[in-house]
Each structure stands twice: as C-alpha cells, then as structure tokens.
Amino acid sequence: MRKQLLSPSIVFLVFSLYCSLSLAQTPAPAPAGPTNVTAILEKAGQFTTFIRLLKSTQEADQINTQLNNSNQGLTIFAPPDNAFANLKAGSLNSLSDQEKVQLVQFHILPTFISMSNFQTVSNPLRTQAGDSANGEFPLNVTTSGNQVNITTGVNTGTVANSIYTDGQLAVYQVDQVLLPLQLFGSSSAPAPAPAPAEAGKDVPAKAPAGGSKEDASVDASAASTMAFSFSIAFIAAMSWKL
Numbered sequence: 001m002r003k004q005l006l007s008p009s010i011v012f013l014v015f016s017l018y019c020s021l022s023l024a025q026t027p028a029p030a031p032a033g034p035t036n037v038t039a040i041l042e043k044a045g046q047f048t049t050f051i052r053l054l055k056s057t058q059e060a061d062q063i064n065t066q067l068n069n070s071n072q073g074l075t076i077f078a079p080p081d082n083a084f085a086n087l088k089a090g091s092l093n094s095l096s097d098q099e100k101v102q103l104v105q106f107h108i109l110p111t112f113i114s115m116s117n118f119q120t121v122s123n124p125l126r127t128q129a130g131d132s133a134n135g136e137f138p139l140n141v142t143t144s145g146n147q148v149n150i151t152t153g154v155n156t157g158t159v160a161n162s163i164y165t166d167g168q169l170a171v172y173q174v175d176q177v178l179l180p181l182q183l184f185g186s187s188s189a190p191a192p193a194p195a196p197a198e199a200g201k202d203v204p205a206k207a208p209a210g211g212s213k214e215d216a217s218v219d220a221s222a223a224s225t226m227a228f229s230f231s232i233a234f235i236a237a238m239s240w241k242l
C-alpha cells in the first residue's frame with residue numbers, strides 16, 4: 001500500500017525534472033503582467049550599468065509605457081557590463097544628462113525587428129535618439145549568415161544573442177556600447193580625460209577578447225534558469241507529497 005502511494009510522487013518528481021530541464025533550454029518566458037524591460041534585463045543578468053542608465057534617464061518607464069501604447073513594438077540593443085567597462089575611462093561621465101538620454105535612446109529602435117528581419121532591413125535605421133527623422137543618430141546593419149553587426153560610424157557591435165522576444169519587444173545583447181557619431185565622432189568628441197593627441201581619432205573599438213565572455217554570461221544565465229527550475233520542481237514535488 002505504502003509503495004503504491006509513493007510511486008506517483010516519484011513519477012511526478014521525475015516528470016517535473018524532465019519538464020524543467022527542457023524548459024531551461026527554451027528562451028526566457030514572458031513575465032506575467034505588462035512588459036517590464038528592467039525586469040527582463042535583471043533576469044538576464046550582467047546588465048547593471050545599462051539598467052542604471054535606463055532608470056536614470058527615465059527611459060525604462062518610457063519604454064514600458066510605449067510598449068503598452070504602441071503596436072509598432074520596440075527593439076533594444078543591450079550592452080552588458082563588460083562592454084561598458086571596455087569604454088575609454090570617463091566616456092560616460094563626460095556626457096551631459098541630455099547626451100546620456102541620447103546614448104540610451106540610440107540603443108532603441110522604434111520598431112520590432114526579429115532576428116531574421118535583420119537580413120532585410122534597409123539602412124540607415126532610425127533610432128529613438130533621432131526622433132526628428134532628419135537622419136540624426138542612425139544605425140546601420142550588416143549581416144553575413146547569422147552574424148548581425150550594428151555600425152554607428154564610430155564603432156561596430158555584434159549581436160551576441162537574443163535575450164527576449166515576444167513579437168512586440170525584442171532585446172538583443174550587443175558586445176559593444178554603440179557610440180553615436182554625434183557624441184563620439186571626431187568633430188564633436190567630448191574628448192574624455194587623457195591623450196589630447198589622440199582625441200581626434202576613433203574611439204578604440206577594442207573587441208573584448210573574443211566572444212568568450214559572452215558565452216560565459218549565456219552559460220551563467222542558463223545555469224541559473226536551470227537551478228531555478230530545479231527548485232520549482234522540488235517545491236512542486238514536495239507539495240504533491242504533502
């Protein structure tokens with residue numbers, strides 16, 4: 001009798017583990033309630049600087065409101081913390097509040113672009129920073145196979161992976177902070193701290209030693225999803241037993 005009572009819970013436990021393991025391999029599911037870009041980035045991890053900028057510039061609220069009210073959708077290029085760490089010292093601090101808003105908006109497109117749409121978009125792409133539609137703050141996309149590059153005229157970022165997509169909002173990780181020509185180009189460079197002799201040159205677009213860091217962060221977030229799923233399965237199994 002006792003054995004017969006035990007076996008369904010064991011079956012359930014195994015089944016739960018199986019389900020959570022397969023779930024862990026699919027992209028993050030949409031969180032409940034209205035789309036919250038900060039929550040999406042927090043869950044992905046490694047985006048604390050970008051989140052801080054989104055909040056301090058009020059763009060996070062703006063994005064959430066816009067998602068709620070528009071049917072065009074949005075696309076966000078999110079640079080991870082190591083991309084910000086690779087900027088020339090003082091790059092962010094030398095920007096005015098208005099320029100910080102422009103820098104953040106430069107990472108946001110006013111339309112939803114799926115990974116496959118990148119193959120067919122026509123350049124230049126309008127960003128949120130170029131509201132006036134007069135060609136300010138554009139981005140160009142170049143693709144080769146599945147590789148998608150975003151060019152600003154100052155540097156080039158590569159789309160590392162898709163963090164979130166729901167048909168309305170797409171969030172992609174890019175390996176570089178996208179530097180707008182208007183803020184970091186030679187003519188209008190805010191010339192951060194050192195080396196005045198080199199201030200006129202391009203901002204160094206030093207790749208952060210290959211894609212290994214990106215891979216590590218993906219692995220880390222997959223691992224945390226898995227750990228989370230394990231605890232869910234465990235709790236589910238326990239409550240079944242109780």
Ligand SMILES: *[C@@H]1O[C@H](CO)[C@@H](O)[C@H](O)[C@H]1NC(C)=O
Pocket residue numbers: 036037038039042064
């Ligand atoms: C969005 O998520 C963040 C982080 O989880 C939270 O602090 C914030 O209150 C949320 N905003 C809304 C409008 O729910």
Ligand SMILES: *[C@@H]1O[C@H](CO)[C@@H](O)[C@H](O)[C@H]1NC(C)=O
Pocket residue numbers: 034064065068069
């Ligand atoms: C979202 O839109 C609905 C309907 O337009 C509105 O009632 C609601 O207040 C909006 N929510 C937010 C967070 O803007």
Ligand SMILES: *[C@@H]1O[C@H](CO)[C@@H](O)[C@H](O)[C@H]1NC(C)=O
Pocket residue numbers: 142143144147148149156157158
């Ligand atoms: C994308 O950028 C990387 C690094 O700058 C470069 O090696 C690669 O050839 C570029 N690919 C495309 C499709 O432009």
Ligand SMILES: *[C@@H]1O[C@H](CO)[C@@H](O)[C@H](O)[C@H]1NC(C)=O
Pocket residue numbers: 123124139140151152153154
């Ligand atoms: C972006 O693409 C447009 C159209 O092809 C081109 O005129 C412009 O020079 C490009 N800008 C950069 C920075 O690559």
